[in-house]
Amino acid sequence: MSKQHPVIAITGSSGAGTTTVKRACEHIFMREQLNALIVEGDSYHRFDRADMKARVEEEEVKGNKTFSHFGPEANHFELLADNFASYGKSGECDRRYYLHSDEEAAEHNARLNTDLTPGQFTPWEKVGAGTDLLFYEGLHGLVNTDEAKVSQQVDLGIGVVPIVNLEWIQKIHRDSSERGYSAEVIVDTILRRMPDYINYITPQFSETDINFQRISTVDTSNPFIARDIPTPDESFIVIRFKDPKKHNIDFSHLLDMLEGSFMSRRNTIVTPGGKMGLAMEIILAPIIHNMMQK
Secondary structure (H helix, E strand, O other): OOOOOOEEEEEOOOOOOHHHHHHHHHHHHHHHOOOEEEEEHHHHEOOOHHHHHHHHHHHHHOOOOOOOOOOHHHEOHHHHHHHHHHHHHHOOEEEOOEOOOHHHHHHHHHHHOOOOOOOOEOOOEEEOOOOOEEEEEEOOOOOEOOOOEHHHHOOEEEEEEEOHHHHHHHHHHHHHHHHOOOHHHHHHHHHHHHHHHHHHHHHHHHOOOEEEEEEEOOOOOOOOOOOOOOOHHHEEEEEEEOOHHHHOOOHHHHHHHOOOOEEEEOOEEEEEHHHHHHHHHHHHHHHHHHHHHO
């Protein structure tokens, strides 16, 4: 951790709502005139798209049907911890990009004079000079293993996670509509990831300073037959603060600002799902402001 070069980590699986909190933080950075170094969690995968597919097939031949993107064998956890620590000490670290699309590949090929394709990584580059903070968004921002204690290098940890049935509904609909996967393939992926999800994803939400958990108010008891994703207005957001005193959380102010909200526990406020982005900005803006003042 570092007061001079703080690290903010947003952790949550794809479709959980990390994009919403990223957008809220970008608004805060702009208002505070902060230059943030953006680091993407995908860049710490150990294998590119083709190699990962081949590795999954190899592991299945060996009888290992639980090899997944969620676990340590498929990620550089030690490198992630080292880069967070490096930024905290010097304000610089190594970064690369995972290329998701043709557009991203074209952008970085032009910048680096390379010939990379979607599914590959750019080379590692030394970055961060002149930035005010590091902002990470991805799967493993607060992961801990015997070899890597990533959470110990984070100054502000934020978890974004829906209840698991809602998360599965979002994954099923996204993979079906955007990637053309069959229901059988999607369910197989969920099952393959489950041990790593339990051991490496879920424990992070006990390390976070703040959790934003989306709870649907419609029936999601069988996510595998759900016809659509519950809308924000069909949801509540449960916001849990690990230590409200640490960040001087004024619950009375939050209740006044977020109409329809209520407190369910001494450290937990519940707000309508449609106010998720607003709640994030109201909560995170003073925390980030005070962090930078220090």
